[in-house]
């Protein structure tokens with residue numbers, strides 16, 4: 490039997506393959522997303538990567554008004570990162586920059602390719618008291634109910650750690 494790479498991509502999207510805790514979730518798995526947390530001086534940088542299906546329920550260019558509205562709603566939610574990522578209040582973190590990349594956010598791209606597509610978001614916060622930055626509460630599960638799991642990697646002054654978040658476990662501490 491000839492297994493093309495295309496078949497493989499479809500297979501990993503359909504099967505919720507177990508991934509050992511601590512491994513980066515680079516694969517495109519529906520229901521799962523990844524979050525890289527980097528603390529460098531006063532900067533807290535969050536890199537979020539998710540299959541679009543988790544965020545809008547489809548992964549092709551939006552065609553209907555309902556699909557276009559879903560894309561707009563996703564972008565609006567992600568442009569309010571204070572409700573998605575709550576850092577330790579004593580650290581006094583404020584959003585510095587925000588960057589979203591996804592084929593559905595670029596109307597010049599007529600199609601999305603192989604049928605699967607992601608969203609990448611980069612959120613940079615500046616924290617006045619980074620020494621007080623010890624935890625992050627993640628509100629992604631409430632905002633995007635299709636999301637079942639977020640594999641998190643933290644890199645900061647206290648070293649590296651990894652944690653898997655779920656709707657029941659939404660807090661990262663380090």
Ligand SMILES: [Zn+2]
Nearest residue numbers: 502540605606
């Ligand atoms: Zn997909």
